[in-house]
Amino acid sequence: SAVISQKPSRDICQRGTSLTIQCQVDSQVTMMFWYRQQPGQSLTLIATANQGSEATYESGFVIDKFPISRPNLTFSTLTVSNMSPEDSSIYLCSVKGDRVGEQYFGPGTRLTVT
């Protein structure tokens, strides 16, 4: 399985600002995913990021709020823009595994917006 790292591991931000989260994988992967986990809740898929194409966003998530970059096969960023306290969550990136539908997750970025 791939080794996935995320930066920062946690941050406290002021409302109205933006934060960019980085996801680095130790091997080339075709598909990367970004999830959000609000406090005490389950995980929800934000978008799928494929190298060389625009990210595909799930219902309820828009590019202006969560722009994503995927410049190569080992790296992606998620920006949380114009933050509000409701954006306080853990943000996790994941990558597609070798088996059908399998995914592996990074350690997450714990974001608090004040």
Place this chain on the structure above:
Amino acid sequence: GIQVEQSPPDLILQEGANSTLRCNFSDSVNNLQWFHQNPWGQLINLFYIPSGTKQNGRLSATTVATERYSLLYISSSQTTDSGVYFCAVVGRAGSYQLTFGKGTKLSVIP
């Protein structure tokens, strides 16, 4: 979309006890995974089990795809087993979207 229900929502165990966690899903699946989220938020893959039975140490899992449920067994629980256990599925063929259940929060007390 596919619905995933987990039970029980909360579980408190004495160290050394056994437990069974259940995951029901509303449609046929191409993938089912069990994860453990530790207190630091890290999601750890436990099993990839769209069907059949697997065992890994004190943990085992069974998925009966035709009846749309999966079970995770934890034997001789330890305090380090504490955390939230999630079941997640991929439903639609060709999709990679993992749909998560709400999880079972397990607390193992000494």
